[in-house]
Amino acid sequence: xxxxxxxxxxxxxxxxxxxxxxxxxxxxxxxxxxxxxxxxxxxxxxxxxxxxxxxxxxxxxxxxxxxxxxxxxxxxxxxxxxxxxxxxxxxxxxxxxxxxxxxxxxxxxxxxxxxxxxxxxxxxxxxxxxxxxxxxxxxxxxxxxxxxxxxxxxxxxxxxxxxxxxxxxxxxxxxxxxxxxxxxxxxxxxxxxxxxxxxxxxxxxxxxxxxxxxxxxxxxxxxxxxxxxxxxxxxxxxxxxxxxxxxxxxxxxxxxxxxxxxxxxxxxxxxxxxxxxxxxxxxxxxxxxxxxxxxxxxxxxxxxxxxxxxxxxxxxxxxxxxxxxxxxxxxxxxxxxxxxxxxxxxxxxxxxxxxxxxxxxxxxxxxxxxxxxxxxxxxxxxxxxxxxxxxxxxxxxxxxxxxxxxxxxxxxxxxxxxxxxxxxxxxxxxxxxxxxxxxxxxxxxxxxxxxxxxxxxxxxxxxx
Amino acid sequence: xxxxxxxxxxxxxxxxxxxxxxxxxxxxxxxxxxxxxxxxxxxxxxxxxxxxxxxxxxxxxxxxxxxxxxxxxxxxxxxxxxxxxxxxxxxxxxxxxxxxxxxxxxxxxxxxxxxxxxxxxxxxxxxxxxxxxxxxxxxxxxxxxxxxxxxxxxxxxxxxxxxxxxxxxxxxxxxxxxxxxxxxxxxxxxxxxxxxxxx
Numbered sequence: 091x092x093x094x095x096x097x098x099x100x101x102x103x104x105x106x107x108x109x110x111x112x113x114x115x116x117x118x119x120x121x122x123x124x125x126x127x128x129x130x131x132x133x134x135x136x137x138x139x140x141x142x143x144x145x146x147x148x149x150x151x152x153x154x155x156x157x158x159x160x161x162x163x164x165x166x167x168x169x170x171x172x173x174x175x176x177x178x179x180x181x182x183x184x185x186x187x188x189x190x191x192x193x194x195x196x197x198x199x200x201x202x203x204x205x206x207x208x209x210x211x212x213x214x215x216x217x218x219x220x221x222x223x224x225x226x227x228x229x230x231x232x233x234x235x236x237x238x239x240x241x242x243x244x245x246x247x248x249x250x251x252x253x254x255x256x257x258x259x260x261x262x263x264x265x266x267x268x269x270x271x272x273x274x275x276x277x278x279x280x281x282x283x284x285x286x287x288x289x290x291x292x293x294x295x296x297x298x299x300x301x302x303x304x305x306x307x308x309x310x311x312x313x314x315x316x317x318x319x320x321x322x323x324x325x326x327x328x329x330x331x332x333x334x335x336x337x338x339x340x341x342x343x344x345x346x347x348x349x350x351x352x353x354x355x356x357x358x359x360x361x362x363x364x365x366x367x368x369x370x371x372x373x374x375x376x377x378x379x380x381x382x383x384x385x386x387x388x389x390x391x392x393x394x395x396x397x398x399x400x401x402x403x404x405x406x407x408x409x410x411x412x413x414x415x416x417x418x419x420x421x422x423x424x425x426x427x428x429x430x431x432x433x434x435x436x437x438x439x440x441x442x443x444x445x446x447x448x449x450x451x452x453x454x455x456x457x458x459x460x461x462x463x464x465x466x467x468x469x470x471x472x473x474x475x476x477x478x479x480x481x482x483x484x485x486x487x488x489x490x491x492x493x494x495x496x497x498x499x500x501x502x503x504x505x506x507x508x509x510x511x512x513x514x515x516x517x518x519x520x521x522x523x524x525x526x527x528x529x530x531x532x533x534x535x536x537x538x539x540x541x542x543x544x545x546x547x548x549x550x551x552x553x554x
Numbered sequence: 555x556x557x558x559x560x561x562x563x564x565x566x567x568x569x570x571x572x573x574x575x576x577x578x579x580x581x582x583x584x585x586x587x588x589x590x591x592x593x594x595x596x597x598x599x600x601x602x603x604x605x606x607x608x609x610x611x612x613x614x615x616x617x618x619x620x621x622x623x624x625x626x627x628x629x630x631x632x633x634x635x636x637x638x639x640x641x642x643x644x645x646x647x648x649x650x651x652x653x654x655x656x657x658x659x660x661x662x663x664x665x666x667x668x669x670x671x672x673x674x675x676x677x678x679x680x681x682x683x684x685x686x687x688x689x690x691x692x693x694x695x696x697x698x699x700x701x702x703x704x705x706x707x708x709x710x711x712x713x714x715x716x717x718x719x720x721x722x723x724x725x726x727x728x729x730x731x732x733x734x735x736x737x738x739x740x741x742x743x744x745x746x747x748x749x750x751x752x753x
Binding site: 175 | 572576577582584585587588589599604636637638639658659667668677681720730731734736739741742745746751
C-alpha cells in the first residue's frame with residue numbers, strides 16, 4: 091500500500107498498538123537540556139527507575155545560559171543552580187553532556203544536526219517544542235513535556251495517538267531577498283497559529299527541494315507555530331551531503347547501507363494525506379509579523395489587516411494594542427530599537443554569513459542595539475575562522491556566545507518594555523523577549539537591513 | 555497523580571484566543587528544578603504590574619471568581635512552548651479543568667499527565683458558557699468524567715465531551731503512562747533487537 095514519508099517512519103517505530111488506538115512508540119534519540127529535565131530526573135529517582143538507554147541521550151545547556159563570559163560562573167543563582175543540576179544529573183546517570191565551555195555546546199536543535207546525531211528515518215524527541223527542526227532530515231521529531239521526558243528516560247517509548255498527515259507543497263522560484271524564513275512565515279500566516287493542530291506536516295515542492303539543509307531546518311523548526319506536531323522533508327542528496335562526515339554520522343560500509351535505506355524515505359506517488367495545501371512560492375515576498383502570534387504575518391511592504399468582527403476580534407485588538415499598531419497601517423518607516431539574530435530558527439553559519447555579507451562595510455544605525463548569538467560553539471568558531479566576527483564588529487553588531495538568549499529571554503538578554511525588536515527567532519508572543527517587549531519576526535536578511543537602516547524598509551530596494 | 559472523578563465548581567472566564575504557554579507561565583519563571591510553586595506566577599504578566607502589584611482588571615484578581623477551579627478560555631489554548639510548567643502552574647493555582655474549543659497538542663498531553671482535565675467543547679458551547687458566566691459569575695458547572703458530561707445551570711441538556719478512553723481511566727484512577735510503559739518492557743526489548751535503521 092502506498093505510504094507517506096511520515097507513515098513509513100512511524101510504522102517502523104511501532105512497538106505495539108494498544109487498546110483504544112494508542113501506540114507504544116519507540117524513540118531513537120533523546121535530547122535534553124537544563125530547563126525541562128530536572129523534574130524528570132527527580133521523578134525517575136523517586137520511582138526507583140533509571141535510564142533505559144543512556145547512550146541514546148545527549149544533553150546540552152542552552153535555554154538558561156548567559157551569552158557573555160561563559161568561562162566564568164553564572165551570576166544569576168537560579169540559572170546557575172539549574173545548569174549545575176543538569177551537570178550533576180548527567181554525571182550521576184552517565185549521560186553525554188555538552189555543557190558550557192564544551193566545543194560541542196549550543197542550542198539543542200543546532201547541535202543535533204551539526205554533530206550528525208540527527209539522521210533520516212530516526213525518531214527524536216526533546217522537552218522543547220522546536221524539536222520539529224530535526225524533521226528537515228526526514229526524521230520524526232517533536233517536542234514533549236517533562237512527564238514524557240521521564241517516560242522516554244524510563245522506557246525509551248511514548249504512548250501516542252497517531253497524528254493526521256498534511257502535505258504542504260511550495261513550488262516555484264524564490265524572488266530576490268526571499269528566504270526559508272519568509273516561506274514558513276508565509277505558510278503560518280495562511281494557516282494561522284492553530285491551523286495545523288493535530289497534524290504532522292510534510293513540506294514538499296521545488297522551493298523546498300531548492301533549500302539548503304539549514305533553510306529546511308528553519309522551515310521545519312516553525313511547524314509548531316501553526317500547531318503542527320512536527321514537520322518533515324524527504325531526505326535527498328542535499329541531506330546526505332550535509333550528514334556525511336559529521337561526528338556521529340555513519341562511517342564506511344555503514345554509510346552506504348544508511349544511504350541505501352534513506353533513499354527509500356519519501357512519500358509514495360499515490361500516498362494519501364489527510365490534508366493537502368499548495369502555495370506558489372514565487373509569489374511569496376519578504377515577510378514580517380505585526381502581532382503577538384506567529385500567524386500574524388504580512389509581506390513587509392503590505393498593511394496590517396483590518397478585521398471586521400468575529401470571535402477573533404477581541405484577541406486581535408488586544409494584540410495590536412500590545413504592539414502599538416493600528417489596523418490598516420503600513421509598517422514601513424517604523425523605527426526599530428533592537429535587532430536580535432539568533433535562536434534555533436536562525437543562528438546557523440549560513441544565517442551569520444547572510445548578515446555579514448549584507449553589513450560588510452556598513453554601519454548599524456546609531457539607535458539600534460544589534461546582537462547576534464551563534465547557535466553553537468561550532469558555529470561561533472566557524473564564524474571566527476571566516477572572519478565574520480570582525481565584519482560584524484566593524485558594523486557595530488555584538489557577537490555573543492551560544493545559547494537560546496533573547497528568543498525566550500530566560501537569561502539576561504531581554505528587550506526592554508515597549509521597545510521594538512526585529513528578531514530572527516520563532517515567537518512574537520507578548521513578553522516573550524522580556525516583559526512588555528514588542529517582537530517582529532523576520533529573516534536574518536530583513537534583520538540585517540533593519541539594523542543598518544534603523545527602521546523597517548522595503549528590503550527589495552536594498553539588496554546588494 | 556491525583557484522581558479526578560467529578561468536579562462542581564465556578565468558572566474563571568478568560569475570553570482570549572490562542573493563549574500561549576508563555577502567557578500561562580513566562581520563561582523567566584522556569585528556573586525552578588521542582589514541580590511546585592508555579593501557581594504564584596500563573597499568567598504573571600497579565601496578573602501583576604512590573605512592580606508586582608495585582609492588576610485589578612485581570613480576571614484572576616477579580617474577587618467574584620476566587621476559588622473557582624474551572625478555567626474557561628478561548629480557542630487554541632496552550633499553544634507555543636512545550637513547557638509542562640504551564641499545566642503545573644494552572645494545577646498549582648487550584649485549577650482542575652480547562653474548557654476551550656480546542657487545545658494545542660502538547661499542552662493537552664501535558665495537562666492530562668498533570669491531572670488537569672482539558673475539556674473540549676464546540677465553539678457554540680464555548681460561547682454559550684461565556685454568556686452563562688457573564689450573567690452569573692457564580693454559576694457552578696458540574697464535570698463528570700465517568701459519564702463524560704458537563705452540566706450547565708439553566709441548560710436543558712447536558713454537554714458530552716470526548717476523551718481518549720485510556721486517558722480517562724488514567725485520570726479516574728490517578729495512573730500515569732510510566733507504569734504502563736514500564737509494563738511493556740518485554741515488547742520494547744524485542745523491538746530493539748530488530749531496529750535496522752540505526753547505523
